[in-house]
Amino acid sequence: MHREDFPILKNDLIYFDNGATTLKPKCVIEAMNDYYYNYGANIHRGDYKISHKASEEYELVRDKVKEFINARNAKEIVFTSGATDALNKIVFGFMKDYLHESDEVLITKSEHASNVLPWFELKKLNNIKINYIPLNENHELTLENLEKSITKNTKVISIASVTNVVGDVRDIASISKIAHQHNIILVVDGSQSVPHMKTDVIKDDIDFLIFAGHKMLGPTGVGVLYAKEEYLEKTYPIEFGGGMNQYFEETGEVEYKSIPTRFEAGTPPIAEVIGLGAAIDYLQSIGMDNINKYEQELKKYLVSKLEKNKKVILYNKSSESGILAFNLEGIFSQDTAIYLDHYNICVRAGNHCAKILKNEINIKNTCRISLYFYNTKEEIDKLVEVLENSDDLFKVIL
Amino acid sequence: MDSELKREVILDNYNNPYHKGLKNEKDYKKANTNNESCIDDIDIELKIENGIIKDANFDGEACAISTSATSIFLRKIIGKSVNEVKKLIENYENLINEKEYDEELLGELMAYDTIYMQPNRKHCALLPVDTIKKILKEE
Structure with missing residues (x-):
């Protein structure tokens, strides 16, 4: 929604790090x-x-x-x-x-x-x-x-x-x-x-x-x-x-x-x-209720797509916000984030400032996707495709 | 080194790193990466006797570049004198920072000779030397 209001989106950019900060209209x-x-x-x-x-x-x-x-x-x-x-x-x-x-x-x-x-x-x-x-x-x-x-x-x-x-x-x-x-x-x-x-x-x-x-x-x-x-x-x-x-x-x-x-x-x-x-x-x-409804729809779509990828581990698929933490099986989260960056997909890797959460989920670092209303299903499709083809991850990042 | 070989060296050392696992014995000196710019978390321990690195180990969780660089580095420094290690570190830092370096001396570490093209990965490659420098500061 409303992508035309965000000048930065004119660059070929898929921005999924809205939990860290959002783009500016x-x-x-x-x-x-x-x-x-x-x-x-x-x-x-x-x-x-x-x-x-x-x-x-x-x-x-x-x-x-x-x-x-x-x-x-x-x-x-x-x-x-x-x-x-x-x-x-x-x-x-x-x-x-x-x-x-x-x-x-x-x-x-x-x-x-x-x-x-x-x-x-x-x-x-x-x-x-x-x-x-x-x-x-x-x-x-x-x-x-x-x-x-x-x-x-x-x-x-x-x-x-x-x-x-x-x-x-x-x-x-x-x-x-x-x-x-x-x-x-x-x-x-x-x-x-x-x-x-x-x-x-x-x-x-x-x-x-x-x-x-x-x-x-x-x-x-x-x-x-x-x-x-x-x-x-x-x-x-x-x-x-x-x-x-x-x-x-x-x-x-x-x-x-x-x-x-x-x-x-x-x-x-x-x-x-x-x-x-x-x-x-x-x-x-735009209306906060519209934003919330759209984000929930996007999140469901994201989870339903990523669930099909056996290499992807999802940590919080049941939560109702637009936040999804994941890892690729056997890959350090930062390597995954750098791989995605090669396709201009921005996600955050790390502990996301929640350093005591590691004792709770038994994993120190994750990649995090956090959605906002300017994200689209097409962007999610691109992410899903790139993660699907991640067998050559190290060929891309090294 | 062609890019295929470089990748092979890095991945070999990432998937099956040398000297992984700390001994935590009292004659070892230990330091943590504590890297402020990334999430890598690696401990390195060195056993130094009469100015010679007798043993070196590491443990922790880090990206492919940091882990492999640590593995290669530790393998290289065992048996060397502290001064030789300092010289190696200097050359390696020069490699990463696009300055003059001695290719002979670096050997397998030449796998990182194009890291400068990805500026956000330089600190990954420098992680082992930053940590080793912390330990050697007192030597």
Whole structure:
């Protein structure tokens, strides 16, 4: 769908690495160019027209994000440098004060490094406990296992709504219900879900949500932290400087601005935020439900085709997202990825930043295909054909 | 070396690598690849006595180029002095980086003489020497 909107697709390219980052439509690039060409001033310096315009466009995107994820109020939306930055702001701005010795945080072994390492660091600081909710035989999270993992000390559940290797789509509405019954705060890493399906923080009753702009057609360098107002009010900034303070005195007396500006110290990624706004408009015009439906259809098609190839090992064919991890029998994943690259097919090889997943699936490295709505069945056919003819793989890559 | 022979050398060493399996004994010095630019994960151990490489082994998971290069390299350095190995490493690095090298000295390693044409694979070919250099730093 909509391939003509992506200039890069004019090059003979089959791009299946959308879990890492997505391609950019022309409208996103143009929105950023428009800022740089026509009103490239700093924000919150509204004494002249182009600065006023920049501030307006920047804040307008906050409203767009609010609508996009159905938040109650635009002040619950903080612009960050990415998903990693957003999670660090939650862990060190809020959880560091909220969690104390022996309090437990539940995560899973299929989480991305960004939802593991900040917790490891907090463990060192506050002596909290990190427990892993066991995954089922398909490496997926079940509500039953979640409930079993909760103890009286569990204070936080921090999980991806869709994981980046297994690609299981987690039932966030039910998870939040369980969490809140036990007075547990739910942190959701939406990096792999927000670009691909409708997000509703009210319906799913999410306490904290984070996601990255570049995985949803937006530019790199911008992400979003959403938090319920009551939690954001209790979050302390972890970066300090211009733009976020009300006033300060030589004595050290200082007052910080209100939410969300308090968390956006320094000159923010203005062009990138504006680009993210264009990406949201574009996604909305296609419709998140249409995107999701199409991707599921593509995934089913991909699995049905690859299943016929005896040399291909599939690790997560049952998961409902557009993510498929695989290996060619007896071939190191990087060699497979390099082979595919010879045909201009981009896939990712490795552990995909989910380094503790290896203990779960008993395999360290995989190739990952992650689809988006601009992928086609014809592209999948090409991939299937190339993998079918992989007997001469080493002839191609060596 | 023609391309068919090169491929054969690489694949032989990939499919049936020499010196695979660590002994993990106390007189061995070990280092891990820890390669930041790829996913290869190889440990190399060397037994060095009086400045001579007495034994060399490796283990781990890596791509065809890294694995084969490690196999060939370890086979070559056993019995050589640390200084000879350093000279070999220098020549091999020059080969990969398109500088002057001694073909005689490199022997089978000449199988990698066209790696420079695939810049994203250079680090694969250099993986064993990066690791061996870590061990030899103290020698």
